[in-house]
Structure formats: C-alpha cells, structure tokens
Amino acid sequence: MRRSVVRGCAVLVVPEAGECSVEPDRDIWIEDGVITAITSTGQTVAEGIEVVDGAGLLAVPGxxxxxxxxxxxxxxxxxxxxxxxxxxxxxxxxxxxxxxxxxxxxxxxxxxxxxxxxxxxxxxxxxxxxxxxxxxxxxxxxxxxxxxxxxxxxxxxxxxxxxxxxxxxxxxxxxxxxxxxxxxxxxxxxxxxxxxxxxxxxxxxxxxxxxxxxxxxxxxxxxxxxxxxxxxxxxxxxxxxxxxxxxxxxxxxxxxxxxxxxxxxxxxxxxxxxxxxxxxxxxxxxxxxxxxxxxxxxxxxxxxxxxxxxxxxxxxxxxxxxxxxxxxxxxxxxxxxxxxxxxxxxxxxAGLGTETGALEVGRRADIALVDLNQPHVQPVHDPRAALVYSTRASDVVTVLVDGEVVVHERRLTRTDLTEIVGQAREVAPQLVDLSKGGAVQTYDA
Structure with a gap:
C-alpha cells in the first residue's frame, strides 16, 4: 500500500453546484492513489507515510x-x-x-x-x-x-x-x-x-x-x-x-x-x-x-x-x-x-466524472499545488478569483496523479525536460516542411 499526505495546504472545494470555497490549513491523506481523508493539519504522520509539503500552497483538483x-x-x-x-x-x-x-x-x-x-x-x-x-x-x-x-x-x-x-x-x-x-x-x-x-x-x-x-x-x-x-x-x-x-x-x-x-x-x-x-x-x-x-x-x-x-x-x-x-x-x-x-x-x-475533478474522499488523488504568493497575484483578497484571473501555469509547484508526485518544485520527476525539448527542436522542422506537397484532407465544410 502506498500512503502519503499533502501537508499544511489550503484546499479548493468545488461543489456540484453553488459557490466554491477555500479551506485553510488542511492535510490530504492518500492511500493507493485515492483520497481517504481531508483533515485539519497537524496530526501525527506515521512512519512510512510520504509527506508532500503543501505549506503556503493552494491544492486544486488537477x-x-x-x-x-x-x-x-x-x-x-x-x-x-x-x-x-x-x-x-x-x-x-x-x-x-x-x-x-x-x-x-x-x-x-x-x-x-x-x-x-x-x-x-x-x-x-x-x-x-x-x-x-x-x-x-x-x-x-x-x-x-x-x-x-x-x-x-x-x-x-x-x-x-x-x-x-x-x-x-x-x-x-x-x-x-x-x-x-x-x-x-x-x-x-x-x-x-x-x-x-x-x-x-x-x-x-x-x-x-x-x-x-x-x-x-x-x-x-x-x-x-x-x-x-x-x-x-x-x-x-x-x-x-x-x-x-x-x-x-x-x-x-x-x-x-x-x-x-x-x-x-x-x-x-x-x-x-x-x-x-x-x-x-x-x-x-x-x-x-x-x-x-x-x-x-x-x-x-x-x-x-x-x-x-x-x-x-x-x-x-x-x-x-x-x-x-x-x-x-x-x-x-x-x-x-x-x-x-x-x-x-x-x-x-474525460469520462472520469466520479473519479477526478474534485478533492473529495474516494476520488483519485489528482492534485495541483499552486503558489499564490507571486507579485502578479498579490494581494490575494479572494483566492478563487486569483485562480481564474491571475494565476499562470508557472505558479504550479507540485503535481500529483494517482497520488504519485509527477512534478516536484516545478520539475518533472519521471523524465528530463531538457532532453524532451531538445528532441522537439531537432525533429520539428521535418513536420512543418511543406515541400512534399499534398494534404491528408481538404477542408470544405
């Protein structure tokens, strides 16, 4: 069993209808990729549970x-x-x-x-x-x-x-x-x-x-x-x-x-x-x-x-x-x-309406931890408004999919971004070359 906890974050609550809200100082507990509890922060973390630092960050559904x-x-x-x-x-x-x-x-x-x-x-x-x-x-x-x-x-x-x-x-x-x-x-x-x-x-x-x-x-x-x-x-x-x-x-x-x-x-x-x-x-x-x-x-x-x-x-x-x-x-x-x-x-x-899309017990732990402390966001009178109208992609700090940390401190954990970008730069000219002529289809709606 894989167990982890996202510690000390605020949590965006997205209900099926009505107003979204933000709950401060929360811990999100995860077992085998599923959210098992969302509690007030500060509970003792047992040995063997991975701790993901969420202090000062807002957890939103991926x-x-x-x-x-x-x-x-x-x-x-x-x-x-x-x-x-x-x-x-x-x-x-x-x-x-x-x-x-x-x-x-x-x-x-x-x-x-x-x-x-x-x-x-x-x-x-x-x-x-x-x-x-x-x-x-x-x-x-x-x-x-x-x-x-x-x-x-x-x-x-x-x-x-x-x-x-x-x-x-x-x-x-x-x-x-x-x-x-x-x-x-x-x-x-x-x-x-x-x-x-x-x-x-x-x-x-x-x-x-x-x-x-x-x-x-x-x-x-x-x-x-x-x-x-x-x-x-x-x-x-x-x-x-x-x-x-x-x-x-x-x-x-x-x-x-x-x-x-x-x-x-x-x-x-x-x-x-x-x-x-x-x-x-x-x-x-x-x-x-x-x-x-x-x-x-x-x-x-x-x-x-x-x-x-x-x-x-x-x-x-x-x-x-x-x-x-x-x-x-x-x-x-x-x-x-x-x-x-x-x-x-x-x-x-995406066909995942009961599995992802909200940070709730029983849903998959797909989570993005967002930093709202940057100058283009501050001061934050309403963190929900900050998410919609001020947040940038670069404000995302840590990302979990199925409870696995796949982005940590703005870096991919599984792959090398430099290598990925280098490969793309190398092969992209082959794709945009129009010298072959022809087309896979003709647009005529």
Whole structure:
C-alpha cells in the first residue's frame, strides 16, 4: 500500500453546484492513489507515510484539458494569421503528410511535459498514431483518454485500423490511459461510418470523441447539403446514443439543445475559446443553453498549432471573459462556474466524472499545488478569483496523479525536460516542411 499526505495546504472545494470555497490549513491523506481523508493539519504522520509539503500552497483538483491534439505542439507558431479554411488547407493538413510515429511520440512527450508542469493531470486527445501518445503519457505519468482519428476519404481499412488502435491502447492495461473512438467530424466522416462507429462503441464499450458543429458555417452547410444540423446527424447515426464528447459545438443551434438534452447523461462538450477568438469564427460554445439542457462542458486547448499553448488556466480565463462579453452580463459565468468547468466539467468530459475533478474522499488523488504568493497575484483578497484571473501555469509547484508526485518544485520527476525539448527542436522542422506537397484532407465544410 502506498500512503502519503499533502501537508499544511489550503484546499479548493468545488461543489456540484453553488459557490466554491477555500479551506485553510488542511492535510490530504492518500492511500493507493485515492483520497481517504481531508483533515485539519497537524496530526501525527506515521512512519512510512510520504509527506508532500503543501505549506503556503493552494491544492486544486488537477485540471483536465478536455480536447487537444497533443503532438501538434511541434507546429506551434507555424500557421498564423489565416482564416480557418486556409489554415487547414495551406498549413495543417499539408504538414500532416509528414507525420510519422516518431514525430508523434516526440510531440506528445513535449505536450505531456507542458501540461503536467501547468497542473493539467488529464488530457483528452484526438490524433493519429495514438499508441505513441499512450507511450508518452505512460512515461510522464499523466492521465489520458486517446481517440485514434480517421477520415472516411481514406477508406474502410483506415477506419477499421483506427478502431483496432483504440482496442490496442485498451489492451495495454495502463492504469492512467484509456481509449475512445475518434471519427474526425460529420463533414469528413460519412453517415455510414458514423453509424458503424456507434455500433462498435456500443459493442466494445467505447465512447466517441469527435468534432461537430465547430462553426455556424458548418451547421449552415450541413443544413444545405443534408437538410439537418451536425447534431441531428449525430443523433440519427447513433453517435449520441453511444455517448459522445463533442469538440467545440460553436454551431449548436437552439433547436439542437432538446436533442442533446435527451443524451445529457452521456454527452459532453469541450470548449476551446482561444481558438474561436484567434480564428475569428464568430459564434462560440453556447454555455447558457448547454447549461439549461444539463450538458456538461469542459475547458480545452485544441492543438498548439492554433492555441499556441496547452495552458488550461488561459482557457478557463477566456471562457469567463468571452461568456461575459457574449451575454453582456458581468454577473454571468461566475468564478465558481468557471472553476467547475475546468475541474468537474473537464473530468466528466474525460469520462472520469466520479473519479477526478474534485478533492473529495474516494476520488483519485489528482492534485495541483499552486503558489499564490507571486507579485502578479498579490494581494490575494479572494483566492478563487486569483485562480481564474491571475494565476499562470508557472505558479504550479507540485503535481500529483494517482497520488504519485509527477512534478516536484516545478520539475518533472519521471523524465528530463531538457532532453524532451531538445528532441522537439531537432525533429520539428521535418513536420512543418511543406515541400512534399499534398494534404491528408481538404477542408470544405
């Protein structure tokens, strides 16, 4: 039995509804990766119990990056100042012609390091060569759910290979790595392939992670081509019934909400607000309607090729700001609401709604210890506000996943960051080279 205690920290309490709070001077007791008690600090620590120093730090539930493409960190800054169609057709999908397992492995390693150092203990990924992402996650100690991606244009063999890849990830038996099915989107995957994916998901017990209704233009195009919205496509193909994590959902219409509400127990949305602002796509994730329909929403970063970082602190801050601006209501999307999106909401989006997302007895000990003593945070009148509006990724000091310290005093414990960064610098030019020509797909929503 592994036993430890996070000693002398403050603890962020995130209830299912209502105001979050901070309890000072607490000890978090952990056995075999599970929180067994949260007590006032000062109790005697028996011999053999590892002590993690939390003095002067605030313990928060480890954040979840609810939607990302982790290996795309190697494209960071290589596709700027372009509208969405040109971003895909002139940069991203031509770059992905160069993808190899090695490039994915190196990029995923860098991404896992970046996220852990920022207090992200779980990420939900959608990309190619997912076995390599699983390897990087296992090496660094982060928790991950991985969805191998496929397009219908590449034929049924690639589709079936993606299903097999998900099965193979599951068969690895890694405690912190799970798999989902990853059709790209309704505009790149046929109804027949979506139906087949739903069948496999139900038969094999997978969830489905895909992009849908990413923009209002995609929704309009779907209505013109098919007579239905992307959300209606997901319902009629059985994707919603099987259980789905939908990335973005900025094109979700009011008429789609009753459909989603029927599947609220197994549907979630991942919102990546920086992407919508940077790409000037207009509408953003409709939080108010989704909340009224009972649909959980988590915070994500998408890939660093557009988001530039995998910083969920930045994402949650932008959710708060964008929502207040969109609704023209400064009282909407409160501090507690935003913290819940990044913690409980993210955990639910990752399929971990009862296991992570809150520091409570019986949940996994995924914990980030945050330093609120830096000049950009002080003075702290409300630590909850500091977390949402002032905290930086670099304020994270120590991180535990399953009770294991994977970041100690801002340093990774399992891997060498210098080596990870050096490998990324070495191989990144291979990925962003456009000299081969061609593209893995064409964007035409």
């Amino acid at each position: 954040l979840t990056n609810s939607h990302t493409h982790s290996p795309m960190v190697l494209m960071r800054g290589a596709a700027e100042d372009l509208p969405l169609d040109r971003w895909f057709n002139e940069r991203i999908w031509p770059m992905e012609v160069n993808l190899t397992p090695q490039l994915v492995r190196v990029g995923a390693g860098l991404a896992c390091a970046e996220m852990l150092l920022a207090g992200v203990t779980t990420f939900v990924d959608h990309y190619f060569h997912s076995d390599q992402i699983a390897s990087a996650a296992a090496e660094t100690g982060i928790r991950a759910d991985l969805a191998p991606t496929f397009f219908s244009s590449n034929g049924p063999d690639e589709r079936d290979a993606a299903y097999d890849a998900a099965r193979e990830i599951r068969a690895l038996g890694l405690d912190r790595v799970t798999a989902s099915l990853g059709p790209h989107a309704p505009y790149t995957v046929s109804d027949a392939d979506l139906e087949r994916t739903a069948e496999v998901a139900r038969a094999d017990g997978f969830r489905i992670h895909l992009h849908a209704a990413e923009t209002m233009e995609q929704t309009t195009s779907s209505q013109q081509r098919l007579g239905v919205t992307p959300i209606e496509v997901l319902e009629r193909t059985g994707v919603l019934d099987a259980g789905a994590l939908i990335a973005h959902g900025c094109g979700i219409l009011p008429a789609d909400l009753p459909i989603l509400e029927r599947y609220a127990d197994r549907t979630a949305i991942a919102s990546c607000p920086k992407v919508y602002l940077k790409m000037a796509i207009g509408a953003t994730t409709p939080f108010r309607g989704l909340r009224e329909a009972g649909i959980p929403v988590g915070a994500g970063t998408d890939g660093a090729a557009v988001h530039n970082t995998l910083d969920v602190w930045e994402a949650l801050r932008l959710i708060a700001l964008v929502e207040k601006q969109n609704e023209q209501d400064a009282t909407w999307m409160t501090i507690s609401d935003v913290l819940r999106v990044a913690t409980r909401g993210g955990a639910t989006a």
